[in-house]
Every structure is written in structure tokens, then in C-alpha cells.
Amino acid sequence: MANADCIVIQGSNMAECHPVGFQWVSEAKARGARIIHVDPRFTRTTAIADKHVPIRAGSDVVLLGALINYVLTHDLWFEEYVRAYTNASFLISEQFRDTEDLEGLFSGYDPSTGKYDPASWAYQRERRDSAPEDAQTDRPGDAGAPSDASAHDGYGDGEAEGESHGSGGPPAASEPLRDETLQDPSTVFQILKRHYSRYTAEMVREACGISEADFEYLARSITENSGRERTTCFAYAVGWTQHTLGAQFIRTASILQLLLGNMGRPGGGIMALRGHASIQGSTDIPTLFNLLPGYLPMPKAELETVQDYIGAIASKQQKGFWANADAYTVSLLKAWWGDAAQPDNDWAYDYLPRLTGAHGTYQTLTEMLADEVEGYFILGQNPAVGSANGRMQRMAMSHLKWMVVRDFSLIESATWWKDGPEIDSGELRTEEIDTEVFFFPAATHVEKAGTFTQTQRLLQWRHQAVSPPGDCQSELAFFYELGLRIRERLKDSGDPRDRPLLDLTWDYPVDDDGDPDALAVLAEINGRHLTGPDRGKPLSSYTQIKADGSTEGGCWIYTGVYADGVNHAADRVPGQEQDEIAAKWGWAWPANRRILYNRASADPQGKPWSERKKLVWWDEAARKWTGDDIPDFPVDRAPGTEAPDGSGGPDALDGDDPFIMQADGKGWLFAPKGMVDGPLPAHYEPQESPVRNPLYAQQPNATRELFPRWDNLTAASRGVPGAEVYPYMFTTYRLTEQHTAGGMSRWLPYLAELQPEMFCEVSPELAAERGLEQNGWATLVSPRAAIEAKVLITERMTPLESGGRTVHQIGLPYHWGVGREAVVSGDAANDLLGITLDPNVHIQESKVGLCDIRPGRRPRGAALVDMVTEYQQRAGLTPQTGNERVTDPARELPGRELPAGEEGQG
């Protein structure tokens, strides 16, 4: 970021949420870079920025789409970059229909399932056999392995399934038809132009509440600071992700950055500012339902053999490193099951449990409420305060047979049964709650050794400073011990269900305290040779991983962190003794590369786009790539190389294919597969919106995941009866002095004193409209809950004109919870939130909701429930409200009824 010439921070309050990282924004500014903050609120980030652009929360795709349109109509795209490195010239199926043709939907939508069949979004390609080019119903492995995307999609029903593929996206045809003139109406370039043609400055004013002058400033800033000599960087956080089309927010920015030639270059890119010390690591080595380590998918029931599974990830004919998914898979299975994983048993593939749909935290929540889940582990997390619809979270806990809470202190998720809000309201009685609760005290970050992976994929080792006190344990020690005890109890079992547990490699060296050695675990993650002269030695690169069982490795993208038996995560050459890449501080995946896809920092001939922005380049004399960073490209692949016909994998990468994890080596302006809600981002309104969608008859994302239940009611959006009952938007956020749900901050007297109580930020105009007083109390009511907060009246909140009306937005920090153990407590903002999810990644829409606000404290006891119910009844809410998928009244489409079995009382 320090190398950027312009930084757009949107969907993030970086100065407050990542204060120390923000020094690099300040460095860029000191060097003359322009800083723009696009955000509903004026924050400390805004205070440092050159410009604040207030925006109606949830309308970001309109703004970014209009920037795409501006770049295209003013011919400001980086032509040589776009032509060489993106799929702009690729032809899309003639069956494809855009949102412009279908009132806001793409072709392939099935209203009965609420899902898309992406077959018509595929590339056109030369037919290699008699199969139709959009044959989406082929079973994996049946197609004789042509380089045909849909034949390898692995999803027999042809539905788009976002969670099923790894970081490089799904398989796609490697040799599609192209029109280098970019004139064919089926080219990605022309489709893109048409798709965003109505995303104009006027539309931005209408949808986002942003003036045309502010839009012009933003558009000029990013285009004047992009190109050969200059780069623009975007930074976002959960302000972009926590929406019913959050993944598409980021896609829109990706398209824009590809058009401007800002990907893979110093000072460019899109920075994901993540909020937890190892939230990147816990995605790489996932405690997530849909993934195995290294972005390998968890297998689905229809992938019955390991060949099916691997074929669904990648075909051997596609370009790039995902073609080696077989090697990554076999090595993982060898790492987990050792000698029990052999070629004749599919490398123990059947030891892996299978998915049959989404099993995310919110789906699991409804399973708990239905008494289908008995036991629940909560590990350094506080869902009673931190997850959406807090009441549902706590009620779900009361349905469990047992739960384990591992934390430093008695967080609200451990004490809801004695002092939670539902005890006060009378909805739960302690003496009637059957749930057993085990509280285990956890070791802190200085009482154990191990690695965090920070937001730029950098692994940093923490040395242990002291032993854990009392009963406190690391998760490493707890789970290792739990695994030993479970295996001991099952050791005489003849039940085949227990074989995966008994055959599991579960033998780690322990220290004097009996705790397992984290370095031994890291060595397993890194991987090692199993045969040959190097037997037992650590692997040094993921390119050494084999599919024949001769290597093992727990997470292929981390291979190299323990190269030569050296813990490179602990590399600590001081920054002042290194260049700005600082390659000898920690270790970044993959292969210690600090900027991904950095082949794109050089032109197609291998020369840096400019001296000012050089990073890696082709050294003709040495016949290899070199530079300041480690090249993210086959090191000896010359720029002009044309891969031989019939090759696959890394060998199939041409010299100008910088995006080495993509099946075609290109940056995707148009996503022919992989996104479940459309190949191009289109603007849809949030689940709860104060305006009608100004772009399409289709109001919300038609594929969003719905939870139509009485305990998760949705407020009526504009134009629907009852909309006036919840007239104001609210958005949730963090403060510098607190951390998420407070488990690591509200127990610290220093931090509790700095931010002692829950408050709401409102504009002077809204305060006047509702009679709110500075420092007085306000009660906020949503269809899910009512909470109270101190009133902070501030001009930092700007009423916006959007949809022909004044839209008021209320800001709510979400750090407090109801309990008696923390130094400070208060009502939880997340209790107001409903649960409606992005269909790609199953994340909740927590950045936008509708509510009412009124002066005074909330009622106590049963009167609180009565108040929430009175609002619901006045608005006429039912589980159907706001849960229609298709909202175009001009069309007669079915699919408005609730799917059977989705209603519930919780």
C-alpha cells in the first residue's frame, strides 16, 4: 500500500480497525498519494483521507459498476494489459442472456430452486467431439477428459456451487474461442460494456446518494493514478463482505482493477483487511465446513471416488497449478492416514465425510434449534454476542445436550443460561435448561508457540514466553489430548465407522508439560518425502508434491515454510536490515511470494511496465524470471512461450498467462463459472432496504439464502406494506479500543475504560426527527429484537438522498453483550440483525438492516418481548415478508412460496 499512488478505502475503517497497518497508508499519503474513503460514516480513516464520499450502505456495486462504465466509455482501460492478461477477448456462449435482457436476472435461473444453472455462462470453444458445448449434465469422469469445463464440473445437477472449488476457481475450458478485435458482441469485453451501460453518474447519485461531482473526483483519481507509471490500490474489510451479494462486491472491484491494470503490481491490488490474528490461517487451514487444507474442497456425496473428487477440482488438461490437485489431495490423505492410505483404497478417500449442501454456522444453528445437534465446541469465539440474531444463537444453545466453551474468561456464550437476555425476559428459565456446559480456560498467545497467518498471507511464529497457568491449555494440547482419549475408548472397536479415527496419524512429540510440539505439527503441514534417498526430509516446494504416495503434506500451499528443516515462519531479520519486501521476516504462502500474480508487473515481453513500478522481470541473459519479489510464475518460462498443444497444468501456461491458478491463465473480467449468483456483478438491494432497486425490477439477490422463520422475521422494504414501521437503516462496526464480541477486550480494565458503553451514532437531522438527546438513551427496534444504547449525535452521520427520499443511517458498534462477568456490559447490536446469507460464501448480511429508533430505555422483563411483537404485528410481518426470490411483478414466475419445512418457531 505504501507504493500506491491512490488508495480507495471502501467497506473498511482501516485507521480504527487496523491502526498499525494504516501507517502504510499514511506513508503513501506523505509521498503524495491520494486517499479516498468511501463509507456511510465519517471516521478516523476519513479524517486522514483527502476526500470522504458518503455512501448508502449496500449500494457499492452501483458505484464500482459506474467506475467500470466510466473506464470503458472514456477509453481509459489499460489496453495492453487487458488484451494480454484478461479474458476480455474470449467469446461467451450464445445462449448467455444478461441482466439487461431479463430485468435483473441472468440466463439459467430456476425459480423453483432459487439457483442458477451456469451452463450458458461458459466460454465458446471449438468442438472436439460430438458432445454439445454446453452439456452440463455429464458426470465427472465420464467425458473422456476433454478440456471441457462443464464435463468436469463435478456437480451432476449442473447447479452452480460456490463452495466446491479452491482458491483458483473451478475448472474451465482452457482453449476458448477469442476475438482479438474485441468487437464480437459475444466477447467478454462487449458483454461487460453492455452490462454496465446504465451504471452512470446519475445512477450513482440516485442509488448511492453520491453527488456527480464526488463521483467525477473518484473516477478521475483512480484513472489518473493507473497505467504504466502509476497504480491504485483498493482496501476493504467486512463492509464489503457482509452482504447478500458480498462476494460480488469484491468481484466488481476485481474487474475494475483488471481493467486499470492494477493486479499483480506494486501499489495495486485489492487488500482484504481481515480482523482476527489468524483468520487468514483458519481459512488456509480451515476450520470451515466446505474446505480441506489448501483450499481443497470437502467432498460432496455425488463424488463417490477419489477420481470423481479430483476431476471436480481440476482437469489435467487445464492450465496452471490446480491441474496438480491430485498430488495435493493424495499428499493430504497420506499425511492424515499414513500407511492406511494406499492406491487400492483410493488413498483412504472414503475416510472423509461427505457434504450434501451448505453446513455453515447458520445452517447448523437451525439444526440446533431442531435438536439435531447435541454437542457444540466454542473455541475463542462468542456467538451469543458476535453472531447475527443473538436471540436465535442463545436459544439454540438451550437446545444442546452439551457444550464446551474454551476461552480466557466467562464470556456470554458461557453464561447465557444464568444471566442472558432471555433469562431476564422470561423466555428461558435456568432451572429448566438441560444443557451441560463445560468451561475450559485457554492459554494466551504468549503461553504457547505456533504460527498466525496475517492478512497478507504471512506466517509468523510466536515463541512461547511462559507456561500456561493453572488448568489453562492451548487448543493444541486440548485437542491432542481429546483425540488420544477418544482413540483409547475406541481402540477395540471393530466398527468401520471408527477406522478413520483409529488409523489417523496422531502421534506428536510432547514437551515437559506434556503439550504437543507445535513445530512437529508445522512440519507435517509442510510435508515430507516418504520414499527414496530424501525419505523423511521436509519438502521445500509445492512443486515437489506427488500424486503417487511418495510424499505427504498437510497443506500444500504452506509447503516450504519448513524447507530444509528450518522454521521460516520464525525468520526474524530486522526490517531495517532488509529491503521493503522484507523476505526474511516470516514466510508468505505460496513459496514466500509477497505479491501474488506478480508476472503481471511486467509487460507481455517480460519488461517492467515502468521503471517506477518494476517488481519482477525476465532476465534474457540468464533465461529466467528475476526481480525484487519471488516470481509467481514458472521461473524459466520465457515471455513469448506458446505452450505445446495438448499440454496441461503448469506446462500449459503461455509466457503471457500471469494468473497461474486460473484454468485459462487469465484474469477474469467475466466469470464463466464459480460464482453462483451471476457471471458479472449486478446491483441488488439488501434484504431490508429503504428504497426500490433503481436498476432492475429484481429487488434483492434472487439466489440469496433465506431463513424464513418466526424468530428471524424480515422488515418490509420500500414499497411493501408495513415498510414505514422500520424506517431507518442501521449498520454495525468496530471501535479501536474493543475487539469483536469483546471476549479479548471487555475483560481488560484499560480497554473497558476507553470504550465503556454501547452507543449509537445518529445525525442531528435524525435526532431532531425522533427527539433524541445527546448522551440520552435510545431504544432501537428491529423485527428480531429491541436494544438500548446511549445517543451520540454527530455530523459524522450524513443523511443521504436516495430513491427520491432522505435516507437516515444509524451507526452501531457491536462489542457489548449482556452478562455479569465482563468489566463492562451492554446490549448487543447483533441481536438486531436477521440472518440472510450471501449464496457464494454463506455469510450474513450484517452491514445493512432496518429498524426504528425512539428516545428512552428499552422495557425490562416480558415487556421487552411485547414491544418487539407489537412492532412485528403493526408491520404485518410473516415469515414470507421480504423472502420473495423474484420480485418482478411483470412476470409470472413461480417460486414465491416458502420451500416446505423452512418455517420454524425456534
Add this chain to the structure above:
Amino acid sequence: MARFSFLEWPVVRQLRTADSTARSSATVSEHTRELTSRNATADRVVQSVCPYCAVGCGQKVYVKDEKVIQIEGDPDSPISRGRLCPKGAASEQLVNAPGRQYRVLYRAPRATEWQKLDLSQAVDMVAERFIESRRRKWQDQDDAGRRLHRTMGIASLGGATLDNEENYLIKKLFTAAGAIQIENQARI
């Protein structure tokens, strides 16, 4: 206190020393001169990483008598260059928080209060319940007869504040047990 000396008068010191404007050593009292940083008394200093957000600021952990006495920013870190935010700067208090729990607690069904429980016994009880719930909610195959080999009886939430090695063991153990409802903050 040392014996009084006219030479120690601030104004005299101001004239005697190079600090003629009295903005430096001339105004420092003997008491202040004798103070030492608590960090200087540490037995050892250990390099660590801040546990809050994902910037990954370097920390130096000062340990005395096997207790953490202070945590400060690490100037060597090319990421943070010695700086910490209010949370990172308060992280000594995370380790030594007044409300921190050091013992296992157990709440029995319908009980109104916690009770103490031996750590080893608690792990045994969890292992027993794990195996029972796993079996009770086991699914061998789906309606189409396809293999599932999983349990829906056990769920887990957490990982974004944990180490990679810990997440690895958690995922490995749960997956081998057939538990799939394993999630963390990255979904939230």
C-alpha cells in the same frame, strides 16, 4: 535521599551544564534519575505477534519470575516498526486480566451455578459425550444410497484467534470423526 547540595539546585545545574534552557537534564530530579524501566528488570524478552487483528504486529514479551510483566511493540518488525494500537498495547492485561479463569468449570443440567471439575475428568467427560453424540447422529448414506459417513451430532465454532497448528489438529480430528459442521469467524 542524598545530602542536600547547592550544586544540585536546578538553576545552578542549568548554569553549570550545557542545558542552559532547562529543558533537559537540568530539570531531572534525583528520584527520576534513579528510576529504571520495569522492562530492564526482565529475565528475558521473547518475540511474539499481537493476537488481535490480522495486521500481525510484532510484540516483545518481557518475562520476570516466569510472569509476563509487559508487552511492547517490536521495532524490528517490518510490518509494524515497533508500533501497537490500544489493544495490542494492552495485551499484557489480556494475559493478567482480573477476570481471567484458571480452572475448569462445569454447569450440570438445570443447575443454577457452576461447580469446579478436575481437568482430566472434564476431558474424559467430553470424550464420552463426543463418542455418544457422534454415534447417535451418525449418517451412513443419503436417500439415494450414496456414502455420507458423517455425524450431524457435533458442531464447532472458532479458529480465527487460534494458531495454524491448532486449526490443523481440530480439522484433522473432527474430519476423521466424521463431524462436518466445523466453522469459524471467517464465515461471519
